[in-house]
Amino acid sequence: MRLAVIGGVAAGLSAAARARRLDAELEIVVFEKGGTISYGACGLPYLVEGRVRRPEDLIVYTPEYFRRERNIEIRTQTEVTGILHPRRELSLAGGERVRYDRLVIATGARPVPIEPPAPNVFALQTFDDGIRLRKFLESRKPRSAAVIGAGYIGLEAAEALRTHGMQVEVFEGSAHVLGREDAHLTEWVRRHLERFGIPLLVNRTVRSLEDLSHELIVTAIGFKPNVELAIDAGIELGRTGAIRVTDRMETNLAGVFAAGDCAETRHLLTDSPAHIPLGTTANKMGRVAGANAAGVRERFPGVCGTAIVRVCGTGIGITGLSSEQARREGFQPASARITAKDKPGYFRGRPTTIELIADRGTRRIVGANIIGEEGVAGRVNVVATAITAGLRIDDFEALDLAYAPPFAPVWDPLLICAQQLSKLL
């Protein structure tokens, strides 16, 4: 019995490792088009910044590790060019054919390109992207940079480049940052970046890079799932353009699974398919795909849209839906926003801003934005847990949250915000 996995980064390797843990006998082979596997792509902005010293520091496991410790064969620099499912065969560049019994497709996504490509234009997705940009910085010492796209990677890249002393501008085509339809959040981020000398220009679509005179350009306007192999094999896509999968990560072809940035997941609040390419979700999907490929039934319930980014010293966390998004999805959102200290003054408490959103009909929590210097991940995770569990505002505002002066004020900002929200419902 052979499991083939296409893609050797987050989802693919999670799938392979999980399948091995559940089945010691399975033959497992992973095909990776690039030269490097198992790298922390989310660390690339910190490679640019310099906090990550060497590109190799982002590599978690080597192919040798997988071979030796996990009995998983990894073939790097090996592109799969076709899936011949009726024959259970993959064709590789160069003509080789490889049989499989089960298949996990983890082909990822690629940055949406902006034309024309040029030596001073960079995406920040692959290991090689990071190396190339880092070399450019060292050899050319650019003094000005344009970042196109104000998503997570764009904002992280902007800060990283600013750290090098460059003049940095961020151009965002939509009206919003972080893919979050939220005017207040966008304005907050704009003002915050401004204080650090980074102009953020929203509603500013860059159609051609030739219009920009910056010495360095980083493009980060989004990702397109790599689904060409899947389409050719007769695998169905969903409305998002990513591969449609069941909650067991199985495609419409029996025994063929898909996971990570090439596949859809389910949004727990809207109960609809969503394409939210994030490393943490990719790993979870991969793990479930690996289990099912090894014959163990497991399901991945979905995501609630949690994400966090650090921008110029401040954490910005989101989960669930913004008010605008909630309204569009058929909820009747009510929202409260407060700013409160995250700790007592004698523990240098600093302001944290929280917006909580609940649905008037069900009184359930449906979203939050949290901004602050500390405690943002923890607080956004509490809301994500509440959303996942369908907690109502009435129970949320009485949550038994941890209190001691080094950690939080006696009324946690989350609870203060919940009390305000409760009054509106």
Added chain:
Amino acid sequence: MRLAVIGGVAAGLSAAARARRLDAELEIVVFEKGGTISYGACGLPYLVEGRVRRPEDLIVYTPEYFRRERNIEIRTQTEVTGILHPRRELSLAGGERVRYDRLVIATGARPVPIEPPAPNVFALQTFDDGIRLRKFLESRKPRSAAVIGAGYIGLEAAEALRTHGMQVEVFEGSAHVLGREDAHLTEWVRRHLERFGIPLLVNRTVRSLEDLSHELIVTAIGFKPNVELAIDAGIELGRTGAIRVTDRMETNLAGVFAAGDCAETRHLLTDSPAHIPLGTTANKMGRVAGANAAGVRERFPGVCGTAIVRVCGTGIGITGLSSEQARREGFQPASARITAKDKPGYFRGRPTTIELIADRGTRRIVGANIIGEEGVAGRVNVVATAITAGLRIDDFEALDLAYAPPFAPVWDPLLICAQQLSKLL
């Protein structure tokens, strides 16, 4: 219509302030036996340590503030000596009688004493305790200290005294620290304190302070609810010895409410009354008591036993039940314990230890212990939210928690632990 409140610290003032917000006409008077109201008692160890410079820095609001801004009368140095409910009257020390329509009892709790009292023996509960101990430190410069009791206050006090360079020993009468039946946690704390030069001696009951030769003694072996007034008025206690209340904080006497350390609350997991005197719970109970006293029906669902303490640089958070406690309460606990980095290495990730406990029968999360330098409050709060919502391990292990390198690893330690636990269920 007059609302009288007995006690002017956490629960009493929360009740008064809430009642005022809901009813602008109500006459509200708060009686406080001591000279100071609205002080952050949880900050007292940091007053001892020196981080809080002056005792006054712990005072949040003054009586003048309440009078001027909230139209709430505060009578300090005023002891209520009797509740004559049939006549709706309070009798005060000195003989004065004060009529009420609604009453909130927030008389708090007092430290369990150890005999004999002496000038070098201190509790750490009231504002005056803090002032007295601080003066003792400054004038006598003691070189050795015994802390009796390894609960939150005892451990915080031990660290604070050690910061002054004293030789500090901690004596704990039970087999466990933090009131948590948990041998592993206790051993961890013992070794941690040892590294900072603080011996922790468990199963060591101090029967008389005369047996100790330390220059300074801090007693922190627990609290006894102040219920004498209530008993005399015919108010029923629960099995815990604290005042029995409904989920609206009402006692067996109509119109008489009790909140804070003098009253029982409900444990969400055992669905039984519990007496867990903590500032955060006192404030919540007070708020609900104030609402109901003002005629607005509200309920306080209860607590799940969340608490956190920082000891020598490390956060220790607990919620729900330990394995031992869960077994005794009729659950069939399974537990997993892991140690994992709380962030990637290039963000100076440090080990955090997590124990998660779930019930085999229902697969629900019933408890956690979390130890680490950062992120402990956030992670324990996620588990508290999951417990409150009755989340099962299957959904817990797929939680969509926030990930970015400055905040967490791609697999949050909570999820790694949940995966281990899931295998055991």
